[in-house]
Amino acid sequence: MKAANPPGTPPGPTPATRVLVIGGGYVGMYTALRLQRTLAPEIKRGTAEIVVVTPDPYMTYQPFLPEAAAGSISPRHVVVPLRRLLDRCRVVVGEAHSVDHTKRTATISTLATAEEGTGTTALTYDELVLAPGSVSRTLPVPGLAEHGIGFRTVEEAIGLRNHVIEQMDIASSTRDPAVRDAALTFVFVGGGYAGVEALGELEDMARYTARYYRNITPDDMKWVLVEASDRILPEVDATMGAYTLSALRRRGVDVRLRTRLDSCADRVATLSDGTRFPTRTLVWTAGVKPHPLLTATDLPLTDNGRLRCTAHLTVEGVPHAWGAGDAAAVPDITAPGTDTAPNAQHALRQARVLGDNIAATLHQRPLTTYEYRCTSSVASLGLHKGVAQVRGRKFKGYPAWLMHRVYHLSRVPTANRKARVLAEWTLAGLFKREIVSLGSLEHPRAEFELAAGKDHPDDPKGST
Numbered sequence: 001m002k003a004a005n006p007p008g009t010p011p012g013p014t015p016a017t018r019v020l021v022i023g024g025g026y027v028g029m030y031t032a033l034r035l036q037r038t039l040a041p042e043i044k045r046g047t048a049e050i051v052v053v054t055p056d057p058y059m060t061y062q063p064f065l066p067e068a069a070a071g072s073i074s075p076r077h078v079v080v081p082l083r084r085l086l087d088r089c090r091v092v093v094g095e096a097h098s099v100d101h102t103k104r105t106a107t108i109s110t111l112a113t114a115e116e117g118t119g120t121t122a123l124t125y126d127e128l129v130l131a132p133g134s135v136s137r138t139l140p141v142p143g144l145a146e147h148g149i150g151f152r153t154v155e156e157a158i159g160l161r162n163h164v165i166e167q168m169d170i171a172s173s174t175r176d177p178a179v180r181d182a183a184l185t186f187v188f189v190g191g192g193y194a195g196v197e198a199l200g201e202l203e204d205m206a207r208y209t210a211r212y213y214r215n216i217t218p219d220d221m222k223w224v225l226v227e228a229s230d231r232i233l234p235e236v237d238a239t240m241g242a243y244t245l246s247a248l249r250r251r252g253v254d255v256r257l258r259t260r261l262d263s264c265a266d267r268v269a270t271l272s273d274g275t276r277f278p279t280r281t282l283v284w285t286a287g288v289k290p291h292p293l294l295t296a297t298d299l300p301l302t303d304n305g306r307l308r309c310t311a312h313l314t315v316e317g318v319p320h321a322w323g324a325g326d327a328a329a330v331p332d333i334t335a336p337g338t339d340t341a342p343n344a345q346h347a348l349r350q351a352r353v354l355g356d357n358i359a360a361t362l363h364q365r366p367l368t369t370y371e372y373r374c375t376s377s378v379a380s381l382g383l384h385k386g387v388a389q390v391r392g393r394k395f396k397g398y399p400a401w402l403m404h405r406v407y408h409l410s411r412v413p414t415a416n417r418k419a420r421v422l423a424e425w426t427l428a429g430l431f432k433r434e435i436v437s438l439g440s441l442e443h444p445r446a447e448f449e450l451a452a453g454k455d456h457p458d459d460p461k462g463s464t
Helices: 026-038 040-045 062-070 111-116 154-173 177-183 193-212 238-250 292-296 344-362 397-411 415-430 446-451
Strands: 017-022 048-054 058-060 079-081 090-100 105-110 121-124 127-130 134-136 185-189 222-226 254-256 261-263 268-271 276-278 281-284 288-290 321-323 376-382 385-390 393-396
Touching (some): 026 058, 026 127, 026 344, 040 048, 062 154, 062 193, 062 376, 062 397, 090 292, 105 111, 127 344, 154 177, 154 193, 154 281, 177 185, 177 276, 193 222, 193 238, 193 281, 193 376, 238 254, 238 376, 238 385, 321 344, 385 397, 393 397, 397 415
Parallel strands (some): 017 048, 048 090, 127 321, 185 222, 222 254
Antiparallel strands (some): 105 121, 134 288, 376 385, 385 393
16 A cells, blocks of 8 residues: 655655645544544554644634633633544644645644744655635725634634623723723624624623623623625525524624625724724624635645545545545535535535545545535524524524534534533533633733833733
8 A cells, every 4th residue: 555655756665655634623633533543554554654734733623612702611622632632643733834746745834843943844745635724714904904803713712702801891990981882892794603603602691791790781782793695694594594683683783784894994893884883892704715725735726716626535637635624625416516515514524535535545445425415504692592404494592502502512523522511511501601801811921021020012911
């Protein structure tokens, strides 16, 4: 099963077959996990090696980010440590900057190369799995880069939770009505899963937190959801989207459809309908785009920048290169002429097929075609509130919320994480919510620097 030496290398003993996995998300982690099982004998003999290059030493289970932001789940339990799970792989924490597949070489940098001042280093491979995922799709909106808050990482989710509580602290302390109004106005841009679930969970958390402030009530807060299309939650059918819209509006959320964010300069959200909201909180969840790394490769891309793949998850027309997940355009066999949606359901299942197909290639066996039709979708709208669509049946309210939790508990990797999350949910049902902001975690040395006489800009406690 050993591959030939990469082109351009001098002749010599054939090394172990190296499978390079770029990305430690759904696809990267599950592909490596599948490979370390299917290639266990080869790894033990030293004839195969799996290398995972990832910017973080963990995989984030993104469906749990809204609950982490609301304080229902500890941030540590939203992530899966890769070194523990991929104990027979070599995990390299670093960034991939480019890929030259003709030479079978990836250019990467690590924390060590940064310390050493050596810049980037070249890593050769025999088989490439390119799964860097996606990044937030931003637009040239004035003020967005300065004031916008993303919602794709656990750091952003916890930072947003701290920020919302800090704004309530500001509002309860100020004597300036304008500052109070801006602090209690929360604007979310994007009506997909991420935006709706984040707003629903945080609004629910803030409503609960308000009972501990003598001069803030839930009615004092303004929650605004801005969506450019004519509906929210496009991932579910129109009926469930309409129910979600009604449910949010009944809770006092100002949902603006067919509306865009034109500017958020000077902390004023200006919408395309002319409305202006002075706000200190603008959360951007308006879609994603393929990772910029894809443009630094010699692999074929689609018009929208995704990796052009086949139903076998190989890169079209390129041997020894594979792709799946958000970064890949994989033909949907169940709907000819379309590509699979860039969601977690497809990514998880594609990774399993991808791992099996790489092993099949190395063992010279036929490849498997990826085929899956999504039949379920669930969304949480806060504690005991949700919508779900399972095999054509629709659920609302508490049953949907319960199904959301059961579904994602079954999908989060490792029994360790399942047990910890279940324990946290159980304890949360017995005790009151935590309402503490730990904004100073963003600048842990600020207090010491202040004591040592070093000036710290603006806010030594790390408030946003």
